[in-house]
Amino acid sequence: MNAKVRTAVRTLEAFEAFGRSQKPLTLSELARAIGVPVSSCHGLVATLRNRGYIYSVGNNRRVYPTRRLLDVAEAIVRNDPLLEFVEPVLTRLRDDTGETVILGTREGDGVVYLEVVEGLHTIRYSAKPGEIKPLHSSAIGKVVLASLDEGALAKTLARIALERITPATLADEDALRRDLEDGRRRGFFVTRGENVADVMGMAAPAAPGGQALAVALAGPIERMDRSFDAHAERLLVAARELSGLGAD
Amino acid sequence: MNAKVRTAVRTLEAFEAFGRSQKPLTLSELARAIGVPVSSCHGLVATLRNRGYIYSVGNNRRVYPTRRLLDVAEAIVRNDPLLEFVEPVLTRLRDDTGETVILGTREGDGVVYLEVVEGLHTIRYSAKPGEIKPLHSSAIGKVVLASLDEGALAKTLARIALERITPATLADEDALRRDLEDGRRRGFFVTRGENVADVMGMAAPAAPGGQALAVALAGPIERMDRSFDAHAERLLVAARELSGLGAD
DNA sequence: AATAAGTTTTCAATATCTCGAATATTTTGA
DNA sequence: TCAAAATATTCGAGATATTGAAAACTTATT
Structure with a gap:
């Protein structure tokens, strides 16, 4: 594999x-x-x-x-079926929040970043398209897990090791399931230093052209916390915008 | 090989x-x-x-x-040791002549295009960086061959097949050697439909930062012929400009 | 709903690549 | 200029990827 x-x-x-x-x-x-x-x-x-x-x-x-x-x-990106439409939405989200915006999706038993619009602060979450993140300790990964039905979720959780990457990682299946339930209720998913210390991520599902993706906002915990509610609301707006795009 | x-x-x-x-x-x-x-x-x-x-x-x-x-x-090109300096020179040459401008060098027993600035006409010579051309039937290739001393030239000509690519290709060693001699005298080298029918190329040596390259101009024979002398002169100016660049 | 056509996945024999060691070449330093 | 060090190239045994064939799965068609 x-x-x-x-x-x-x-x-x-x-x-x-x-x-x-x-x-x-x-x-x-x-x-x-x-x-x-x-x-x-x-x-x-x-x-x-x-x-x-x-x-x-x-x-x-x-x-x-x-x-x-x-x-x-360049030839590949020129004809990208997706990113042309979504880029403006992501950039606006970045401009409104100042934090790094990521579009990602499931790829195998991980998450792959498709697009990254970096935040405007000197201290910011920095990442590159193509980076792979764990399903259980990234905000986008939680979106993916939460979208699975019980059967698929159980199989996936059994297959992937809930590796403890930082002290905050939810390496316990019950804790993770509770966290997913919280996220489902809220409509977005959060990580607090679970993959990288000091980083908070929040992610929501988005389905431009019917494709199951997730959009995320990431930055230092301290700063993200100060605007938590506003950022969450803004993120959900962007997710809705994305889902309305591209009949494909 | x-x-x-x-x-x-x-x-x-x-x-x-x-x-x-x-x-x-x-x-x-x-x-x-x-x-x-x-x-x-x-x-x-x-x-x-x-x-x-x-x-x-x-x-x-x-x-x-x-x-x-x-x-x-993009990371690779951002730090290209060469192209930053030469690009403006090539673009000016293109603007002044309207024809496609190419920067190339020897690579093994061929020529590789490092940079291409496409011409402004609808009908134009079109190529991409990284394309490989034969030594004996491209204008840049002739620059390379002409730069070799007799020993290296003889060995190279013996090794490469003088493949006849079009009816105009100089597939005969004597004819090619005479052509190289003509080029040396003039200071630039010409192909007339020898690699692609209807295409004329003219190339001159250039050594930005001491590196042995060649700069070429290419377009339809008929149109190139109409401005042959002016283009040749302009090409040589560009070659001189390039050679003055980049102490590296 | 069943069949056909097409696509993806797996498998083990085989063709190919990889690697350390030996050789050749180039660069560095005195 | 020469010697030493670093770098590049070649080579054959062994490791690995490649492949056609067959099975599993999807999708399209009747």
């Missing part, structure tokens, strides 16, 4: 490494950066060069990606 | 397929799009989902990439 195809992962990790390093790398630097033997990295780099995804910079042996990956990524 | 690591290629081809298809694909559609057995595609898709690079859209079984790839690609 975990990542399977090693080379696929490595290929993407190589690009991520360039994104982090912010400069051309030699073969061995790249190998070190992605934790791969130099000899294996050698073949990968040769392949990517052959394909025009990376090129050798200058006269030395360093390589760097061409714009090709950006080009592919 | 050709592409070696199969999965690396497939991974990128999968993303390219989404860029082309412009919509979510089922597993078998994706497999068909990239010419891979469904069973193999299955593992690849599972891996990419695990990594947050793709997610399942809607309730059906279609998948589409998240913004994660774009995020990585």
Whole structure:
């Protein structure tokens, strides 16, 4: 169930490494950066060069990606079936609350972030699209769990380990079920430092085009608490707006 | 010497397929799009989902990439060691000539396009960064060949097949050598339908930050011919500008 | 509601990639 | 300039992914 195809992962990790390093790398630097033997990295780099995804910079042996990956990524996003419609709603929610806004959905036994609009404060919850979070300790994950019927919920809870990630994590099934019940009643779900210390998340279900997603607001507990009720109300408005979008 | 690591290629081809298809694909559609057995595609898709690079859209079984790839690609380009400086020069050249401008370099036994600024005409030479062109039948390739000393040139010509791609391709070594000599004398190199029928390219060496690159102008033969001298002169100005940039 | 057509998933033999070690090359430092 | 260190490349045994085939599941059609 975990990542399977090693080379696929490595290929993407190589690009991520360039994104982090912010400069051309030699073969061995790249190998070190992605934790791969130099000899294996050698073949990968040769392949990517052959394909025009990376090129050798200058006269030395360093390589760097061409714009090709950006080009592919832009073509993909240009035609994204979803995000075009939802982006304005998320940005308004961010502007009204000042906190980071996230759109996410279930992916396997986790949650994947589809879109992140970062908050306006210097201290803010920071995340990237594509990040994976646990079902039991993220606000969006609780939305997902709460949407399951009893049978599916029991099976899912049995399968996923309720790993204690912080002292506040609800690692106990009964506590988690009570928390889900609270959320169902309120219409939104909350985490208080259960996944990252000091972070509060609140999330509500949203179904743009009929697709089951969730929208979340996240920031430092202290600041979020001060505006808890206003933020919650604003979040629910955004969730309703999203659900009205895109007949798809 | 050709592409070696199969999965690396497939991974990128999968993303390219989404860029082309412009919509979510089922597993078998994706497999068909990239010419891979469904069973193999299955593992690849599972891996990419695990990594947050793709997610399942809607309730059906279609998948589409998240913004994660774009995020990585943007981080890479944000810190591109080269393109920040050269882009304005290329764009001015494009604006002054109306034709497509390309920055390229040698990569193995081919040429890779690093940057493309497309022309302003409806009918124009269209290309993408990362495309690979032959050394012997592209204007940039001729710049590369002409920069080699006799020993390296002989070895390279022996290694690469002078494939006849169009009727106009210089598939004969003597003819190609004479053409290179002409180019050296003029200071720039020309192709006339040698790689793509109806396309004329002209290229000159440029060395921003000391790195051996080439800048090219490409468009329909008929239109390029009408402004041949002016374009050539303008191209050489741009090449000089580029070579003065970026101490690196 | 049943059948057919298409799609996804699993499986184990096989083709391919991976990795450490050895070799070759380049860079660094004196 | 030479020696030492670092880096890149090659190679074969072993680890891993790939594949067609078959089973399980969905969706479309009658």
